[in-house]
Amino acid sequence: MPIVGDDPHITHLHDDEYRLHDDLHYNDLKTGKHHFVHAPFDWDLGSVLEFIPRFIVPHGDEMTYPSCLHDKYYTTMEVPRREADAVFRRFLIEEGMSKTRATLAWLAVRLNLYAEIKWKREFSLKLW
Numbered sequence: 870m871p872i873v874g875d876d877p878h879i880t881h882l883h884d885d886e887y888r889l890h891d892d893l894h895y896n897d898l899k900t901g902k903h904h905f906v907h908a909p910f911d912w913d914l915g916s917v918l919e920f921i922p923r924f925i926v927p928h929g930d931e932m933t934y935p936s937c938l939h940d941k942y943y944t945t946m947e948v949p950r951r952e953a954d955a956v957f958r959r960f961l962i963e964e965g966m967s968k969t970r971a972t973l974a975w976l977a978v979r980l981n982l983y984a985e986i987k988w989k990r991e992f993s994l995k996l997w
Contacts, residue, residue: 871895871963872934877908879933886913889937899959904938912940932974935960939978954978 877891893906935957942953958975962968 871898871960873903877934879937882911884913886911887933887937893934893937895934895938895956895960897956897959898963904956906938906941910937910941912937912944931961931964931966935964 873894873896875891877889877893880888880890882888889906889908889910889912892908893910895904896902897904938960939953939957942948942956943950948956954975957978958971961971961974966974
């Protein structure tokens, strides 16, 4: 299991907005790296779902925890965007999504030009 411990409790607030009530601890089985999202954490799946049509990648349970971690990395910029997106893809696969659909989801976030521009602008501001 990629999630260490019990599955964290999540509340679906409304639309595509969620709240993480317990810490999320993901062990990346490929790299052995541990990733954490500390509760409470609210996310709207914004960095993921805007660019992934539902007919390509259904937004089911296997999307919830990976999108939480992905949104956390997009919010905090703790890791480079390329790494955040790669972790997202691996986490999707480990949560049960097919490699094809996980790759389509990964491609959608990689091609998100708006996020790329925002990432570069915010990251450069952090350097100052």
